[in-house]
Amino acid sequence: MKEEIMRQKQNTFPGAIAGGIVLLLLTGATTAVATTYKTASAESYLTTPALSHLNQDTTQDTTRLIRLMYLSDSTLSSNLGEVVLTASFLSEKRSPLRLATVNREIIERRSAGVTYPELVKDIPGIYATSESGSYGDARLNIRGFKQENISVMLNGIPISGLVTGNMFWNNWLGLSDATQAIQVQKGIGGSMLSDNSVGGTINIITTSPSAESSVTTSLFYTSYGQGKSSLSLNSGALKGGWNISLMGSYAFGKGYVEHTDVSSWAYMLNISKRINERHSLLLTALGSPEKHEQRSARMSYEEFEKYGSKYNKNWGYMRPGEPYNLSKNFYHKPYITLHHFYRPSRRVELATSAYISSGNGGGRWSESKGRRIIDFIKDGQIDWRGAIAANRNPDGSSSSILSDYLAGHTQTGIKSNLTIEGKNGFSYVGGLHYQFYSTWEKERITDLLGGDFWYEDYQNKSLAGVAGRDPVKKTGDMIRTDNGKIISHMTAYAMTTYSKGGWEARAGASVMGSTNSRWDRYNYIDDIHSGTATALGYSVKGGALYKLSGRTSLYLNGAAYSRVPYSDIFFSSGNNTITENVKNERNFLAETGVRYLFDRGSFEATAYSALWKNKSILSDPYKQQMDDLPHKYVVQGLDALHYGIEADILYRPAGWAELRGFLSLGNWRWKNDVSAIIYDTYSGLEMGKINVYSDGLAVGDAPQTQVGASALIKLGRKLELMADWKFNSRLYADFDPVSRRDPSDRENSYRMPDYHLLNATLSWRENIGKSKLTLYLSVNNLLNSTYIERGRDGRDHSADTFTGYWGFGINGNLGVRLAIF
Known part of the structure; x- marks a missing residue:
């Protein structure tokens, strides 16, 4: 693992200074990290939007905590902190599930004038529309199943309604402005909390504070x-x-x-x-x-x-x-x-x-x-x-x-x-x-x-x-x-x-x-x-x-x-x-x-x-x-x-x-x-x-x-x-x-x-x-x-x-x- 992390440092983040070490600690909690780190002595950036590491083969499909820290000359830079979110995001290469991820860049391109579910409409098996044409009123189907058979998770927490299982998307009209990434996990889903994941699970990660102002x-x-x-x-x-x-x-x-x-x-x-x-x-x-x-x-x-x-x-x-x-x-x-x-x-x-x-x-x-x-x-x-x-x-x-x-x-x-x-x-x-x-x-x-x-x-x-x-x-x-x-x-x-x-x-x-x-x-x-x-x-x-x-x-x-x-x-x-x-x-x-x-x-x-x-x-x-x-x-x-x-x-x-x-x-x-x-x-x-x-x-x-x-x-x-x-x-x-x-x-x-x-x-x-x-x-x-x-x-x-x-x-x-x- 250590050798693979060093290889990623050299290949994935060109320009990192000598002596700077990216330490990636994998444990068993689910996490997506959305933060940008700047090295202490050079204009080099380690940008880690959600899934930047999770798409690497070194990331396993279990729920994991990724802690990204910067060390310079063996001294911990205490002012960088760490930002983590528990969220069941999975590796698209290593997971035994059918996955598709929409990152922040795509969200910015598509979000103008559309409802939130329409951000994932170009994934096969998904049908997402504005329904009536009213702002925010939307419906979502995955593999033919309606919303009550689709689990929606926000930062790892289920947010689908308990009365009918429906999602009232007009209650979340500003969510696209705060979303870092969306992962669609079809079928059984990656979370043990997704009881209603029959069509699939929509897993939403919101943006988090970064080390750079x-x-x-x-x-x-x-x-x-x-x-x-x-x-x-x-x-x-x-x-x-x-x-x-x-x-x-x-x-x-x-x-x-x-x-x-x-x-x-x-x-x-x-x-x-x-x-x-x-x-x-x-x-x-x-x-x-x-x-x-x-x-x-x-x-x-x-x-x-x-x-x-x-x-x-x-x-x-x-x-x-x-x-x-x-x-x-x-x-x-x-x-x-x-x-x-x-x-x-x-x-x-x-x-x-x-x-x-x-x-x-x-x-x-x-x-x-x-x-x-x-x-x-x-x-x-x-x-x-x-x-x-x-x-x-x-x-x-x-x-x-x-x-x-x-x-x-x-x-x-x-x-x-x-x-x-x-x-x-x-x-x-x-x-x-x-x-x-x-x-x-x-x-x-x-x-x-x-x-x-x-x-x-x-x-x-x-x-x-x-x-x-x-x-x-x-x-x-x-x-x-x-x-x-x-x-x-x-x-x-x-x-x-x-x-x-x-x-x-x-x-x-x-x-x-x-x-x-x-x-x-x-x-x-x-x-x-x-x-x-x-x-x-x-x-x-x-x-x-x-x-x-x-x-x-x-x-x-x-x-x-x-x-x-x-x-x-x-x-x-x-x-x-x-x-x-x-x-x-x-x-x-x-x-x-x-x-x-x-x-x-x-x-x-x-x-x-x-x-x-x-x-x-x-x-x-x-x-x-x-x-x-x-x-x-x-x-x-x-x-x-x-x-x-x-x-x-x-x-x-x-x-x-x-x-x-x-x-x-x-x-x-x-x-x-x-x-x-x-x-x-x-x-x-x-x-x-x-x-x-x-x-x-x-x-x-x-x-x-x-x-x-x-x-x-x-x-x-x-x-x-x-x-x-x-x-x-x-x-x-x-x-x-x-x-x-x-x-x-x-x-x-x-x-x-x-x-x-x-x-x-x-x-x-x-x-x-x-x-x-x-x-x-x-x-x-x-x-x-x-x-x-x-x-x-x-x-x-x-x-x-x-x-x-x-x-x-x-x-x-x-x-x-x-x-x-």
């Missing part, structure tokens, strides 16, 4: 009127082992879709403290208070042909010259973590992280008795004047009102990871993770729209009836919803890794348990708390890689999960009644692949299979079933099989060119017919069952065929052109399997048209002394292709009843970035 500022502006400015400050190493960095940004302006304006701030503060040789601390605080208008109603083909892809039916003029959107989101989710790293000996590392988050916000909403506001359409937009004129009933009550649907949560937890580096190539990892999650939801009247009051129908809408409550509600009063959930979740895990000779292997197991309860002040008066639903689950996963030669490696991995259901499944009735006979979902995953390195590039091919058993699906809140009254229902026992192949190739024909190509072919289908339990919306009692006929239907919402290519061309020393092309095919509309109640209806959901997308970015870099100036111009959808990103199947699975969101036409952005050292 710097100021970085950037600005971009899109062709449709949206912009963002940002400023980052880094103190560099301070006396006493301190280091501070601060980032702030502001996004503003119009969206591509009409009346989807945005106003969003973002911030991140990092404070690191090197206490001594054995202890270090890192405090990180980030958040993004935001407001953005939305497009929440999908379009039909007829509406698209008449109004175009920018059309948004959610707005209209409430008064002359005053547009008003029916949908607007506002939220702030500060997220604070404190990492402590303790190294009692050379072979032992204890990494502990405590975190807390408190989200608060909501969205503009409406309630109606009879004709809905969105049904008052005139010339393609909401006829607010007509809706208000028809809103007042003879008794003065309102038929429709505007409201704010408010929601928030408090999430806190602690994770501790112990790593022991053993002998003969073995390492041992064990840890605990506990998280507490408390949510609340309320609805508050904001506008009576010309009426004097809203009559809240407690008698029919609340299980408790009127119960002495005043049903006459005015502006500012709460209605319909006042409930929340309390969830505790704990995971204990252990893993063994082996790295010796040509072998890399890992095997681990975890046990997890959860308690779930609910409170409800709307449906209950005296005893507002439910009973407690509990569940236990486990996961077993492992993998091995063998290097046949210096160029060729074979790998295999697999996992079995017994997954604890999400909290919403335990309370599928929408009240405090606990759903009976809820069972764990079971997942069985397998993957095998080959990597081949050649003189000017590399090739990798993978075959995968994922069997998803006993899936429980909670229906949409208000479906028309059986007696045409709205009821909730839960589907249990649904199975799906996803399998396919992925391949990509990298080729560098010359020092000025880099070419990439990829292919992803999947076959994703539901595998059985099941029954759904129907619950009475108000009593929560079981009303009966209906049969669901989904066997053999193609899974919708993501393309099962993807082909792509990209080229990076250096046009001289300063100018660079990057272009990427992607073809998506076999994209079936999303649908609710429960809607398939006719045994003779075995037709797949509507297949959306195949489409191509071509994007290009031209960038120019100039060094001005120690500073770096970058200008870039990007053009998206260069061919101005017409395409549908997402859609919902209709009753006859045809274009006539299909509704969806069409993608952006040709658009561009211009940006500038200046880094001053």
Whole structure:
């Protein structure tokens, strides 16, 4: 190892002075280092962005702590400190998993005007879109699996929601400004905490304080009127082992879709403290208070042909010259973590992280008795004047009102990871993770729209009836919803890794348990708390890689999960009644692949299979079933099989060119017919069952065929052109399997048209002394292709009843970035 480190020093970091030694200590904790070190007596820099070392063959696939220190003339330079983040980043060359990494440079090129998941959209098997076209509203699929089957980790800590498993990406609008690297770990994922890694794991590493002081500022502006400015400050190493960095940004302006304006701030503060040789601390605080208008109603083909892809039916003029959107989101989710790293000996590392988050916000909403506001359409937009004129009933009550649907949560937890580096190539990892999650939801009247009051129908809408409550509600009063959930979740895990000779292997197991309860002040008066639903689950996963030669490696991995259901499944009735006979979902995953390195590039091919058993699906809140009254229902026992192949190739024909190509072919289908339990919306009692006929239907919402290519061309020393092309095919509309109640209806959901997308970015870099100036111009959808990103199947699975969101036409952005050292 020592000889390999010295070789890296000589080959990877040219210009390092004689007598300067880079010491890389590998222990068992996971880490990515994002820092730049300057030698004490020369203008030489050791730049270590996330994964710069992790892509070297010397880095093993276990969770490891990398400590990078500078020693000059055998004297430790005490003012440099160390910055480490526990994060499960893996070596792309040595891991038995299918990995892809997006580094900071690519993030800077792609982040202008796109949602966060779209930063990884050019990886085979991934489908990431802006969904509705609203700023920050996004959806992500990996290998056909939706967000609830994708684990999202931030600096090694799971951040996916515990209620449904979803990620609300608009709560993380400023995250791209604070991200150093993103690693996609497909299939089983590299962390023992990724319980829901069926499609894969998205592992995000934020930027960290560096030893060199710097100021970085950037600005971009899109062709449709949206912009963002940002400023980052880094103190560099301070006396006493301190280091501070601060980032702030502001996004503003119009969206591509009409009346989807945005106003969003973002911030991140990092404070690191090197206490001594054995202890270090890192405090990180980030958040993004935001407001953005939305497009929440999908379009039909007829509406698209008449109004175009920018059309948004959610707005209209409430008064002359005053547009008003029916949908607007506002939220702030500060997220604070404190990492402590303790190294009692050379072979032992204890990494502990405590975190807390408190989200608060909501969205503009409406309630109606009879004709809905969105049904008052005139010339393609909401006829607010007509809706208000028809809103007042003879008794003065309102038929429709505007409201704010408010929601928030408090999430806190602690994770501790112990790593022991053993002998003969073995390492041992064990840890605990506990998280507490408390949510609340309320609805508050904001506008009576010309009426004097809203009559809240407690008698029919609340299980408790009127119960002495005043049903006459005015502006500012709460209605319909006042409930929340309390969830505790704990995971204990252990893993063994082996790295010796040509072998890399890992095997681990975890046990997890959860308690779930609910409170409800709307449906209950005296005893507002439910009973407690509990569940236990486990996961077993492992993998091995063998290097046949210096160029060729074979790998295999697999996992079995017994997954604890999400909290919403335990309370599928929408009240405090606990759903009976809820069972764990079971997942069985397998993957095998080959990597081949050649003189000017590399090739990798993978075959995968994922069997998803006993899936429980909670229906949409208000479906028309059986007696045409709205009821909730839960589907249990649904199975799906996803399998396919992925391949990509990298080729560098010359020092000025880099070419990439990829292919992803999947076959994703539901595998059985099941029954759904129907619950009475108000009593929560079981009303009966209906049969669901989904066997053999193609899974919708993501393309099962993807082909792509990209080229990076250096046009001289300063100018660079990057272009990427992607073809998506076999994209079936999303649908609710429960809607398939006719045994003779075995037709797949509507297949959306195949489409191509071509994007290009031209960038120019100039060094001005120690500073770096970058200008870039990007053009998206260069061919101005017409395409549908997402859609919902209709009753006859045809274009006539299909509704969806069409993608952006040709658009561009211009940006500038200046880094001053």
